[in-house]
Amino acid sequence: xxxxxRQEIEAVxxxxxxAMAVESAYRLASAGKVKLPPVGHITFPERFADCHIKYGHVxxxxxxxxxxxxxxxxxxxxxxxxxxxxxxxxSALTGEVCACLNDEMLLTxxxxxxxxxxxxxxxxxxxxxxxxxxxxxxxxxxxxxxxxVLLPKLTHVEVWGRDTxxxxxxxxxxxxxxxxxxxxxxxxxxxxxxxxVTATGSTEPLIQSExxxxxxxxxAIGADAPGKQELDVNLVARAECLVVDLISQCADxxxxxxxxxxxxxxxSRLIDIGRALDNPSLGRVGDKQVTIADLTGIAAxxxxxANAVLDLSSSKG
Amino acid sequence: xxxxxRQEIEAVxxxxxxAMAVESAYRLASAGKVKLPPVGHITFPERFADCHIKYGHVxxxxxxxxxxxxxxxxxxxxxxxxxxxxxxxxSALTGEVCACLNDEMLLTxxxxxxxxxxxxxxxxxxxxxxxxxxxxxxxxxxxxxxxxVLLPKLTHVEVWGRDTxxxxxxxxxxxxxxxxxxxxxxxxxxxxxxxxVTATGSTEPLIQSExxxxxxxxxAIGADAPGKQELDVNLVARAECLVVDLISQCADxxxxxxxxxxxxxxxSRLIDIGRALDNPSLGRVGDKQVTIADLTGIAAxxxxxANAVLDLSSSKG
Numbered sequence: 001x002x003x004x005x006r007q008e009i010e011a012v013x014x015x016x017x018x019a020m021a022v023e024s025a026y027r028l029a030s031a032g033k034v035k036l037p038p039v040g041h042i043t044f045p046e047r048f049a050d051c052h053i054k055y056g057h058v059x060x061x062x063x064x065x066x067x068x069x070x071x072x073x074x075x076x077x078x079x080x081x082x083x084x085x086x087x088x089x090x091s092a093l094t095g096e097v098c099a100c101l102n103d104e105m106l107l108t109x110x111x112x113x114x115x116x117x118x119x120x121x122x123x124x125x126x127x128x129x130x131x132x133x134x135x136x137x138x139x140x141x142x143x144x145x146x147x148x149v150l151l152p153k154l155t156h157v158e159v160w161g162r163d164t165x166x167x168x169x170x171x172x173x174x175x176x177x178x179x180x181x182x183x184x185x186x187x188x189x190x191x192x193x194x195x196x197v198t199a200t201g202s203t204e205p206l207i208q209s210e211x212x213x214x215x216x217x218x219x220a221i222g223a224d225a226p227g228k229q230e231l232d233v234n235l236v237a238r239a240e241c242l243v244v245d246l247i248s249q250c251a252d253x254x255x256x257x258x259x260x261x262x263x264x265x266x267x268s269r270l271i272d273i274g275r276a277l278d279n280p281s282l283g284r285v286g287d288k289q290v291t292i293a294d295l296t297g298i299a300a301x302x303x304x305x306a307n308a309v310l311d312l313s314s315s316k317g
Numbered sequence: 318x319x320x321x322x323r324q325e326i327e328a329v330x331x332x333x334x335x336a337m338a339v340e341s342a343y344r345l346a347s348a349g350k351v352k353l354p355p356v357g358h359i360t361f362p363e364r365f366a367d368c369h370i371k372y373g374h375v376x377x378x379x380x381x382x383x384x385x386x387x388x389x390x391x392x393x394x395x396x397x398x399x400x401x402x403x404x405x406x407x408s409a410l411t412g413e414v415c416a417c418l419n420d421e422m423l424l425t426x427x428x429x430x431x432x433x434x435x436x437x438x439x440x441x442x443x444x445x446x447x448x449x450x451x452x453x454x455x456x457x458x459x460x461x462x463x464x465x466v467l468l469p470k471l472t473h474v475e476v477w478g479r480d481t482x483x484x485x486x487x488x489x490x491x492x493x494x495x496x497x498x499x500x501x502x503x504x505x506x507x508x509x510x511x512x513x514v515t516a517t518g519s520t521e522p523l524i525q526s527e528x529x530x531x532x533x534x535x536x537a538i539g540a541d542a543p544g545k546q547e548l549d550v551n552l553v554a555r556a557e558c559l560v561v562d563l564i565s566q567c568a569d570x571x572x573x574x575x576x577x578x579x580x581x582x583x584x585s586r587l588i589d590i591g592r593a594l595d596n597p598s599l600g601r602v603g604d605k606q607v608t609i610a611d612l613t614g615i616a617a618x619x620x621x622x623a624n625a626v627l628d629l630s631s632s633k634g
Contacts, residue, residue, distance in 0.1 A: 070412025084412040095387025
């Protein structure tokens with residue numbers, strides 16, 4: 001069995017190659033070629049914590065992947081990471097455990113960052129320059145890294161956090177990647193942004209529709225469990241293009257679920273990201289549209305990223 | 318993170334201590350003190366193979382457990398084990414992965430063996446001497462080991478397998494544990510047995526009611542997925558005592574599910590094993606009764622056995 005720890009995994013990360021793997025995974029999932037059983041879930045209510053188990057198998061592939069990810073928000077009180085986890089790769093031919101990637105959540109962060117940037121590249125205006133990140137968690141680094149690789153024209157980067165101290169810490173932690181400034185007024189920064197990525201644990205709308213200018217693209221990745229919400233339902237209803245990573249999952253607990261439940265939008269408006277990647281006319285068709293990508297995270301991404309790590313690790317010896 | 322391989326785990330196995338842990342787990346589960354989310358399941362139909370993910374958390378414990386088990390029956394064609402898997406222990410306080418027990422299915426075999434013997438000890442007649450094992454898989458060894466520990470009066474042991482060659486191989490593999498003879502006529506051996514353990518992958522009844530003498534106890538562990546069946550429904554309907562490891566799971570796909578679906582028995586007759594352990598008057602109350610334990614396997618056992626391995630491993634340094 002191959003066993004890699006976080007440092008060993010970090011050493012082989014190659015975002016351009018991994019972006020191709022995640023994009024391909026989205027296409028395969030939308031084409032129905034990935035078996036994606038319901039996500040496993042166990043909660044620890046007294047700590048507001050939970051654990052998700054995402055797993056799946058790409059038709060015809062020799063392996064399948066089980067990804068365990070935990071979220072314990074109270075870890076932040078002791079300055080420990082709130083996310084943790086491990087990824088297992090098993091043989092789909094014999095059932096043997098082939099690899100144990102003890103990534104401590106790194107691969108979830110990387111594939112989520114890449115998913116966000118793939119969606120932004122698909123839907124943002126060609127001339128987009130200003131990126132606003134809303135949130136201060138570990139996702140911020142990977143969203144910025146992935147957006148830098150896939151949307152190199154995004155030259156102005158701002159980060160907003162409800163907690164000033166945590167926002168400044170997050171910015172210091174990524175200062176080696178690119179110039180980032182702290183957004184002090186969320187409304188004004190939203191009004192100025194071309195691309196907005198929301199990656200918070202919020203349970204109420206942070207971004208109001210009237211703040212958002214025409215032509216803006218928003219990638220919302222925070223709503224990954226029931227009760228979470230980052231965008232005003234008016235904004236979701238206003239968007240001319242609503243791309244999601246898995247219709248059933250997003251309709252259940254993604255960002256779009258609130259607008260669906262309040263009947264502000266119909267489910268027929270949701271477009272699978274893989275379909276939009278295959279057929280860009282399903283995405284943005286003009287410079288005035290507001291576009292939204294609602295990404296809840298799917299096992300197809302975990303499969304792609306785990307296999308990419310194993311390939312990169314074996315090619316580097 | 319603690320990482321143990323199969324050999325390291327095998328070196329610390331202590332069946333009497335582990336039996337106490339599994340028995341305690343059954344009691345806790347029946348008392349509603351174990352969070353047991355639905356079992357995750359992914360299939361590989363072209364290989365008649367599957368993977369189960371069992372996970373859960375005992376109220377108040379500092380850790381929780383995720384157990385992955387695969388079943389690839391076609392591995393037997395190349396003389397490889399058909400079962401495989403891995404057990405993860407995570408902190409219920411921080412979400413960190415504390416231990417990775419790369420047991421290759423060993424712990425599932427051990428806890429299943431112990432579960433079977435705990436049920437047999439609870440329900441068999443006090444004077445039972447003759448044990449018949451039906452099946453030739455890896456379970457046979459662990460059922461015998463666990464029955465030897467918990468029911469030392471069982472001095473006559475027979476193994477029956479549909480395939481003579483595999484039955485003889487299974488017997489050779491356990492000849493170091495105790496004297497075992499091969500049952501050549503299933504009907505006659507059933508008629509003679511005091512305790513029968515069925516551990517096959519059968520999808521049709523192997524044991525007919527008319528073969529079974531009064532006073533016999535049967536522990537059926539083969540029916541762990543929809544479509545599997547080892548006992549005649551008349552036998553299930555005839556049993557005066559029907560103990561199960563989890564009512565909802567056994568009613569869905571356990572041995573008793575067939576008699577329930579054909580309305581030969583009512584679900585109110587099923588007794589949780591933990592309740593019967595707490596209150597033996599719910600079990601056998603005379604020497605003429607036929608008793609059946611239907612064990613589908615629950616995450617509470619996996620939690621107990623994983624924690625026992627970590628305790629034993631740490632106490633042995």
